[in-house]
Every structure is written in structure tokens, then in C-alpha cells.
Amino acid sequence: MEDKIRIAIDAMGGDRAPRVVIEGAIKAASIYDYQILLVGDTRKINKFLNIYNGYPKKKIEIVHASETVKMGEPAAASFRKKKDSSIAVGLKLLKEKQADIFISAGNTGAVVTASTLTLKLLPHVERPGIAVIFPTLHEPTFMIDVGANIDAKPTHLFQYAVMGEAYYRYILKKEKPTVGILNIGEEESKGTDFIKEVRELLKKSKLSFVGNVEPREIFKGKVSVVVCDGFVGNIVLKVTEGFAEASTQFLKRELTKSLLPKIGAILSLPAYRAIKKKIDYTEYGGAPLLGVDGAVLIAHGASDAAAIKNAIRVAGEYVKQKVNEHIVEQLVEYGKELQING
Amino acid sequence: MEDKIRIAIDAMGGDRAPRVVIEGAIKAASIYDYQILLVGDTRKINKFLNIYNGYPKKKIEIVHASETVKMGEPAAASFRKKKDSSIAVGLKLLKEKQADIFISAGNTGAVVTASTLTLKLLPHVERPGIAVIFPTLHEPTFMIDVGANIDAKPTHLFQYAVMGEAYYRYILKKEKPTVGILNIGEEESKGTDFIKEVRELLKKSKLSFVGNVEPREIFKGKVSVVVCDGFVGNIVLKVTEGFAEASTQFLKRELTKSLLPKIGAILSLPAYRAIKKKIDYTEYGGAPLLGVDGAVLIAHGASDAAAIKNAIRVAGEYVKQKVNEHIVEQLVEYGKELQING
DSSP states (O other), rough: OOOOEEEEEEETTTTTTHHHHHHHHHHHHSSSSOOEEEOHHHHHHHHHHHHHHHGGGGEEEEEEEEOOTTTTHHHHHHHOOOTTTTHHHHHHHHHHSSSSSSEEEEEEHHHHHHHHHHHHHTTSSSSSSSEEEEEEEESOEEESSSOOSSSOHHHHHHHHHHHHHHHHHSSSSSSOOEEEESSSSSSTOOSSSHHHHHHHHHHHSSEEEEEEGGGGGTTTTTSEEEEHHHHHHHHHHHHHHHHHHHHHHHHHHHSSHHHHHHHHHHHHHHHHHHHHHOOGGGGGEEEEETTTTEEEEEOOOOOOHHHHHHHHHHHHHHHHHHHHHHHHHHHHHHHHHHTTTO | OOOOOOOEEEHHHHHHHHHHHHHHHHHHHHOOOOEEEEEOOHHHHHHHHHTTSOOGGGGEEEEEOBBBOTTTTTHHHHHHHHHTHHHHHHHHHTTTTTTTTEESSSSSHHHHHHHHHHBBBTTTTOOOOOEEEEOOOSSSEEEEOSSSSSSOOOOHHHHHHHHHHHHHHHHOSSSSSSEEEEEEESSSTOOOHHHHHHHHHHHHHSSSSEEEEGGGGGTTOOOOOEEEEHHHHHHHHHHHHHHHHHHHHHHHHHHHHHHHHHHHHHHHHHHHHHHHHHOOGGGGGGGGEETTTEEEEOOTTTHHHHHHHHHHHHHHHHHHHHHHHHHHHHHHHHHHTOOOOO
């Protein structure tokens, strides 16, 4: 009999932790046959856990961690000072093979720093990258890096392309994902010298490289994997979130100004909900931190219980599909040609 | 008697030129007392102009240009090869003081290149920058540069800040506009070395510098002027446009799936139109190309007649308020302290 997949989750991470994390874990436990390790303050976790009845109790364990990293806390300091934080303890479980994957909706910077320092990097990887999935009208767009590394070199982006392609292939199930580079303009002559160097590497590789991807193409879903440096990627992610937020506020204000639009809005509610669900990337179960020697998923700080449940579902796939093993194989294979790895 | 303000406009520039440009010019001519010079193919312009009656014919002149720069045409080549394009002729009018300002909804790259080479730069300016206005729930956010210069140095961003502040003060009418720098995270320690260098310059200056501005803040309208390098700025602009476009498509698809949401959508139409108008930055009359020695406004390629009319309104203000003179004064004043200018 094969061992059950063990998923450690930071019970203290996220805007509404530990409540929503626990709710999400309970939802997941009733659907999937995974062992879930809730990492955090035992007393607080039990307080919430005791509210629920009838969930499969054997599938949920608590692993105590006495400290919590706050959302705004500086990453490096939190790693140095809080040795018994839920992030540190969760990653230790991973490092010591007591868990197969770690999920956190907590402080992203702290998770990236602690993961990199605790787990180290996969062979042939120089920097880890965070990848997010943008839902589109066609296939999802997988963008990497969105903020793990703001001082990127061209070889880092080549590695992001290879890692992103492997993740897309095994988790989003597409045989030959395409790869592009985020740039301003589609022509080959466009972009900074940095972009041009990355393009040379990707062109020479055996990846299905399609060239430049303009920002608006992210939302069209015509390219599977889009690489960019972490500064630009983080800006893209936050502009999208900020604009979506502002548009919603605009819409609310306009729709409630007079009666007819208000009635209209009520009739249209199911459509809005459908969209909200569609453009909500937490539906895809969190952002993988690719390149560290261990499986780590970063969920959005605003995750609700459903998002946590989805993250647990994807975490199971990540482990089953042995994504990290495929990443290393592909880095060796693609890198060999370019003579930059191995 | 003071001379009338003379506004040259590229009749051949934009997705629906010359028709919408001519319509916009006619609308403007019936409201404002400006002399409008339509630059382009005389025969084509007359064909459209003849459709309309009763507009103030004396206020609209045609200046012939035999060539047109296409939307996708490489900028440098278009400048070299098409000496009689509507862009080249319009800028020549400006250079020779036969016009006070030039507006084009044509190929942005071509307008930037031709403006820079024809007009040269204002004293103390090292690179021109394109600025756009983001409408928000509070005050508009003025972002510079959104793509004129993708190889920016810290001093360029300092100059953008000074130029943006002057434009905001005189055109958007605010006595002491605040200035921030686009960054990922609000803390001072965040960002690339480039960002940190720019921040040092802005901190030392007498500008009302508020520090880092996170991407989501762009849409909140709490900082008047946000500076960034042209690569990042262009990405922000295009992500916003692309996401707005995709959301609209999502919404349409969901709203028309069944009857009630469809009725709801119809009742809500006026609200949608109000929003579309509000988030449409062409309402603010085009993006100024700041830093060139002459007044140039770049209108969106998708501009309709109302957007062209608005651009003409803003163009008049730009000239009346002597924005470029104020820019040079402020560059001298603010630069003196930092010992980086004049």
C-alpha cells in the first residue's frame, strides 16, 4: 500500500486565519484522501476545529508552532527571529520528509525567504520564482516570476520558462505548452537589452517559444507560459488586482445611483458571481514557488475556505505528478543544449 | 489683440482616421476659439469635410501632407523615409512656430521619435516621457513615463517627476501635487537599486515626495504624480487596457447566457456607460509627450470624435498655461538644489 500524501498547511497564515484555513482543510478532508497537517497554535486551532462535527478526524492532525509571522513583517528578520513560527515549522516538516508539500496563505516574502533558506534550491536552479495563473477566455496563462526575485538575470528567466512549462504540462495538463516573454510590443526588435538576451536563450532552446507577449495577451490565453522578471511580474499582478478592485467600486457606485440600474444589478447578480469566480485565480489553488527543493504553494492572503480547499486539491496533484522531478529532468535536458546548466 | 491659439492635428493618425479626427475637429471648432490645422492628404480630408455643413469654416484649415505613417511601422524608418508624412509636416509647423501644439492619434513610437529629433529637448531634460492620466474614485493619477524611454536613468525619473508636477499643477489645477515612485511594496527598503537611487533624488528635492506607491494605489487617486521607467509604465498601461477589455468580454458572455441577467444588463446600461466614460482616459484629452521643445499631445489610436475634441480642449489649455515654460523654470529651481541640472 502506498503511503497517503501528507499536506502541511500554515493554519496561522492569511487575512482570516486560522478560521478559513481550518474550514478549507475540513472541506478538503471530506473530499480527498490526503493527510492534512494543520501547523500553528494548537489551542487556537482546536478552538475552531471543535466547532465542526462529522468531518473525517483521522485525516486532520495538528502540528504545534508557538509563533506567527505577521503579514507586514520583514521577511529576513522573521526568519532569523521566529524559529518556531508556523512557516518555519511547516517547512521543517517538508525538509524532514514528514510532509510532501507545504501551503501558506501568510506573508509571501517570509514564505519565499524561509523556503529558500530551509529547503535550498533544486539542482540547476539559480533563483526560485513565484508563478500565478491568470484565468482567460481560452486557456489559463501561467506567469512566472511575480515577485520572488527582483534582481533577475537572463538565465533565471530561462529556468523560469523550463519550470513553468513543466508545471503547466503536468498540472494544467497540456502536452506541449507554449512559452513567451512579456514585452512591450510584439516585434523582435522591441524591448530592453535584458529582454533581448532572454529571447536569445529561449529561441535556442527546444521549448515551444513563441516570442514576445504583449501585456494585453496575458488575458487572452493564447500563450501557456509567460516569463518576466519578478519586479515587472509583481507590478502586473498588483495592477490587475488593483484595477479589478477599483472597477468593482466604480460599478457599485454607478449601479446604486438610481432604481432601474439597481434592479438590473440584482437580476445580473449570478453573472457577476460567475465572473468573480472566473477571474479569481485562487480557483486554481495558489501560486507555486518553483525552484526550491520541496513543494511549496503560496495561497492568496485573502483566501476563503474554498480557495484553501482548492489549494489542497492542487497540492495533491503537485505531489502525485512529481512536478519537481520533472523540472530537474527538463532543466538538464534543455540546459544541456544551451550549455548553461549541469 | 492676441493671436489665436493654433492647434495642428494629424488628420491621418488613429484607427479611424481621417473621419473621426475631422469630426472631432469640427466639434471642437464649434465650441472653442482656436485655429485648427488639419494635417494630411488634402483630397481625403476635403472628402470628409464636405459632408458637414454649418461648422465654423474659418477656424479649420488644411495643411497638405502626402504621406501617412502606418500604425505598426517602425518609428526610426518612418522618420527617415517619410519626410512628408502628416506627423513630419505637423511637427514642422510646430518647429517653425506656425502652430502652437501638435496632436496625433497615430503611431506613438513614430510621434515620439519624430518629435524628439525634430523639436529636440527642453533645456535640462535628458529624455522625453509620455504621461497618462488614470481616472480614479478620487483625484486623477498622472503617471510618467509610459513608454517613451525604456532605458531610463535615475535622473530621467527625477526630471519626469518635475515635469509631471508642473503639468498637474497647471492643467489638472492643483496647487501642490504630490509625487511618488511606483514600487512593489510601500516600505523604504523595498525595490531595485534603480528605485532606491531615484528615491534618494526625490527625497532630497523640494517636491512633495510621498515615497513608494504600490500598483493598486494608482487607481485610488491618493498621489498626484507617479513616476516609473517607460518599460514598467507601458506594461501598467497595457495590462490595465487588456484586463478592462477581457473583463468586458467576460461580462458580456455571462450576462447574455440567460434571460434575467440579460434584462438586468439592459436596465443597468446607463451605469455601464457612465463607468466606461469614467475609466476612459481619453476623456482627459490625450497623453502629453513631456520634455520635447514644443507641445505635443498623443491621443489614443482608438480615439473617437469626442476624444479628439477633448484633446483639442486640453491642447488649448496646455498652450495658454505655458506648461513648457513652467517645466523649464521648475527644472532649474529643483535641479539647482540637487546640483544635477543647469
